[in-house]
Every structure is written in structure tokens, then in C-alpha cells.
Amino acid sequence: MWEQIRANKRNSILLLFLMAAVLGAIGWTIGMAYVPNPNGGILGLGAALIIWLILAAVSFSSGDAIFLAASRAVPVEKSVNPQLFNIVEEMAIAASLPMPKIYIMNESAPNAFATGRNPQNASIAVTAGLLGRLNRDELQGVVAHEMSHILHRDILFVTIAGVMLGAITMISQIFLRSMFYGSMYGGGRRYSSRSKDSGGAQAILLVIAIVCAILAPILATLLYFALSQKREYLADAGGARLTRYPEGLASALEKISQNTVPLSVANKASAPMYIVNPLQKEGMKLSDLTSTHPPISERIKILRGMSGASFTDYSEAFKNTTHSAVPIPSSAMKTAEHIEIRQASSQQATNYKKQTRDIGDIMQMAGGYRFINCSCGLKMKIPPNFSSSKVQCPRCGTEYDSRG
Amino acid sequence: MVWIIVLAVVAIIVFAVIGMYNSLVGLRNQVDNAWSQISVQLKRRHDLIPNLIETAKGYMQHERGTFEAITAARSQAMGAKNVADAGKAEGVLGAALSKFLLTVEAYPDLKANQNFLSLQEELSSTENKIAFSRQAYNDQVLFFNNKTQMFPSNIIAGMFNFTKRDFFEIEDTTEKNVPKVSFGN
Numbered sequence: 001m002w003e004q005i006r007a008n009k010r011n012s013i014l015l016l017f018l019m020a021a022v023l024g025a026i027g028w029t030i031g032m033a034y035v036p037n038p039n040g041g042i043l044g045l046g047a048a049l050i051i052w053l054i055l056a057a058v059s060f061s062s063g064d065a066i067f068l069a070a071s072r073a074v075p076v077e078k079s080v081n082p083q084l085f086n087i088v089e090e091m092a093i094a095a096s097l098p099m100p101k102i103y104i105m106n107e108s109a110p111n112a113f114a115t116g117r118n119p120q121n122a123s124i125a126v127t128a129g130l131l132g133r134l135n136r137d138e139l140q141g142v143v144a145h146e147m148s149h150i151l152h153r154d155i156l157f158v159t160i161a162g163v164m165l166g167a168i169t170m171i172s173q174i175f176l177r178s179m180f181y182g183s184m185y186g187g188g189r190r191y192s193s194r195s196k197d198s199g200g201a202q203a204i205l206l207v208i209a210i211v212c213a214i215l216a217p218i219l220a221t222l223l224y225f226a227l228s229q230k231r232e233y234l235a236d237a238g239g240a241r242l243t244r245y246p247e248g249l250a251s252a253l254e255k256i257s258q259n260t261v262p263l264s265v266a267n268k269a270s271a272p273m274y275i276v277n278p279l280q281k282e283g284m285k286l287s288d289l290t291s292t293h294p295p296i297s298e299r300i301k302i303l304r305g306m307s308g309a310s311f312t313d314y315s316e317a318f319k320n321t322t323h324s325a326v327p328i329p330s331s332a333m334k335t336a337e338h339i340e341i342r343q344a345s346s347q348q349a350t351n352y353k354k355q356t357r358d359i360g361d362i363m364q365m366a367g368g369y370r371f372i373n374c375s376c377g378l379k380m381k382i383p384p385n386f387s388s389s390k391v392q393c394p395r396c397g398t399e400y401d402s403r404g
Numbered sequence: 405m406v407w408i409i410v411l412a413v414v415a416i417i418v419f420a421v422i423g424m425y426n427s428l429v430g431l432r433n434q435v436d437n438a439w440s441q442i443s444v445q446l447k448r449r450h451d452l453i454p455n456l457i458e459t460a461k462g463y464m465q466h467e468r469g470t471f472e473a474i475t476a477a478r479s480q481a482m483g484a485k486n487v488a489d490a491g492k493a494e495g496v497l498g499a500a501l502s503k504f505l506l507t508v509e510a511y512p513d514l515k516a517n518q519n520f521l522s523l524q525e526e527l528s529s530t531e532n533k534i535a536f537s538r539q540a541y542n543d544q545v546l547f548f549n550n551k552t553q554m555f556p557s558n559i560i561a562g563m564f565n566f567t568k569r570d571f572f573e574i575e576d577t578t579e580k581n582v583p584k585v586s587f588g589n
Contacts, residue, residue, distance in 0.1 A: 086525065096437075
């Protein structure tokens, strides 16, 4: 696994510089388009590099906070969902990693992601819909998948890539819009040159700049997507190994793929972070190039085809299912380990009515509501802005302290 | 010229020895760390049991034998002195606990008790944590033992007295033939 971790660290640095090159190129062409001499190009390049430096610093220091805030994830205490905390702790122990911070997103679509700079500063976020729909084994599978992303150092790579991609898209958009409105109101006055004969050259540069501004985000996205697919397979393999139970993750993926509610807080930049692509519906196979995730049906089939829980077993199942090159680094398979699949833990029958109620409860608890179970069997939900210190049960009249 | 070559060779050997020594120390620390993680979870298991019995006692008056078995296994496990003994005693305790959790199925009143439910989640999570920390510990031990036995790091291991570690095996007969429980609806 060390090979993969080292490769990921190297890729993160490589990506930073690749993005610097793309940003520099955009800066230079935009600068040239506005001021048609080398000074303009250098100015644009300088501005782009300054932006890059700021972005690099931001994505290192607080990229995770940006994504968590953008997906409206709230940090939660153990009391909100003890089972989730226990499962994350179990997986942290299995992976020999420190306990990550836990966030819940108030979304009924089931999904999850991990982010952070390194295992010491990592966070795992899950949606309320995921907690409500999955049983213990399935939730463990999803958490193990996310823990593998942390273990493989995928989180830093994806975070940097996401911030950079977002920035490139934004700069291009600002430029394109300023061009559009500038030509609408200013009549192109701003772009008139001092000498008459450089007008043609400037027009060409302008066209190049526009083409660049359109192409750069697409190129950056493709690069990002190509690099994220392999990580998903690897995290699936790692998750199966950590839990010793591939079926948990397989059946979780199945349940997640049956969901029809879209995840409203996800966007193009954060899509590769999730366990299942939040933007694309299953069956809508655009092409492998533009998809951040391998098809879910394939991931499920591989997991169910495993005869043990080791990386070797995963790569064998992978070969049997896809008939293509195995995405597992050879160092992970060197030690011929044999890991038996464990037994399923006891399952409760699914009750859809209860499930919907549970999802609502989890959302309210994450939102700061306090629940009081009255001795008469009534459950009271106290909103976070409840001002009185006493609350009376509406059925039996027993008084409770509303602040606990 | 010759001196430079000799010096370079000596320097390379010294650096290789330092590197191997440091990686052995690092691995040994990881093994110790993994072991302390197991101890933490075992202690947590021992701490949970009195609470669990206290809560369940009122509902399960006819299961005195089960409680006594658990209590006896607990004190046995808490008194274990080394890795092998602990493994044996924890196996007995684990078997007693899983038998207890099966018996609980016959007491619907107890299963509806909120306090008991949260204790049960804590206990089953602790059982999982013990299993996972054992898994992580044994992985580390395998890694460390391989390093101490393979050439060339075995020379350094021999020189500085890095001895091979024991795996933590929980001897458990029930683990291999778990009774099938189905919760049909």
C-alpha cells in the first residue's frame, strides 16, 4: 500500500504544478487579450501565479473546511448518532488511524465523503439519508470505504484538485462574462489599440483567449476525473479488507444507487469526493471519460465476486468482472495474505415508515434539536431556540428541564 | 582515490544500518501501540459488563447461570498476565457474552428498554473494536516479525535484540460455528 500512498503524495504535488501551468496559460492569454504587448501577458501571468499561490495555501490549510461548508455539513456529537460514532471508531482502529471528525449533512439522498489534509486532520461526512437507510453492516462498509480514502491519502489530492478546478472554472467564467458584457455595453472601446495595425493581431489573441477560457475548465475536469476513478476501486478494495465483509459495502452501494432524490449540495468540483457520484444517475452512461466514478453495478459485481477479503481477492474478482487491467498496486498483493470473509451481524427487518421518521429525527438532531423521551411514551423534540427552561409533556403533563 | 571509495562504502553501510535500525524501532513501536489499543478495548469491555448485568437482571430472573458465567469469565480475563493467557480468557468471556445476547432475544421487554439498547450497541461495538484492533495488531506483528527474520534486516535485529512477537489469538470455539439466527418478519 505504501506504493499507492507515495504515488498519491507525488500526484498531489504534480497536480498543483499542472494547475499552476493551466492557470498561468489562462492568465497570460487573458492579459494579452486586454493589453496586446508582452507587458500585458506578463501582468496576466503574474496575477495568475499570485492567485495560484493563494489557492494552494488555502487548499492546504482549509480546503476541507470549504468543502464541508459548501455541502452544509454540521459537526455532530456522539449523542446524535452513537452507532455512527462507534462504526467510525471501529474503522479507525482497523486502519490504525486517529479518529476523524464526523459531520452530518441534512440531505435525504444517501451519500458520504471524506476530506482533510492528512489522517490527523481528516473528516468524514455522511447524509442523514444514508444513516436512515443503511443497516449497521452497510454503514460500516461505507465508512470503511471513506477510511480507505484517508489511509491512501486520496483526501488531500481530491481537496486540492477540487479547489483548483473550482478556481479555474471561476476565472474563465469571469473573463467570458466580462468579454460578453464589455462588448455589449462598451462597444469594444476598451480593447481598441493605440496603433492601427495591431488590431488584427489583438483580435486573434482575443479569440485564442476565449477558446482557452472555454477549454481550460473542461481539460482540468477531464484530468481530475481520470485520476479519481482508480481511487474508487482502490477504496472499495481497502474497505472490503478493513471490514472483512465485502457484502456490506456491496449492498450499501446497491441501496444508494436505488435512490432517486438528487443531492442538492453537490457540484462539479465536489462530485469526485463522494462515495457515489451525486450528479449522475445510474444508467445514464455518458462515457467513461467524463465520469468521476466507475459504474456502480460494476463495483457491486466485483465486491460480490470476492472469495476472500484481501487485495488479491479483489483484484481477482476485478479481472473476472471487467477483463481489464487491475487498479491495485502490486506492492499491496506481495504478501500472500488470506483473509476470510466474516459472518453478517444480525439484521433488522426494514420498515420504510420508521426509516423516513429516523431520517427526519437525525436531521433534527444534527440541527441542534434536543429529544426528551417522556415516561408516558411520548417523544418531545425541543428546537434549539426554545427559550423557556421548563417543558411540559402535552399528554401526561410531566415537567422536564428543556436544557437537560 | 582508494580512500575515497573505502570511505564511501563505509558511509553507505553505516547509513543502511541506521535506516534498518530506525525502521525496526518504528515497527516495534507500532506493535506496542496496537497492543495498547487492544488493552483499551478489553478494559472497556470489562467496564461495560457490570452495567449490562445490572440493567438486564430485573428482566431476566431465570438466567442466573448466564450472569455467573459472564462474571466469572470477566474476573478471569482481568487477571490475565500475558498475551496468550489474555487470549484464552477473553475467548471464554466472548463466548459467554454472545450466549447472553442470544438469550436476550427471548425477553421482548428488555429489548424495548432504551437504556439496555444503548448498552447493547456499546457492547457490540466494543466487540467489533476488539476484533478490529486484534486484526490491526496481528498485521503489525506479521510485518515486524517478517522484518526481524528476513535478510538483511535480521542481522540488525539480532545485534540489537529485536525479538519476534506473539500474535494475539482469541481461542474461541463458538466463533467458528456461529448458530444461525434469522429475524423473519
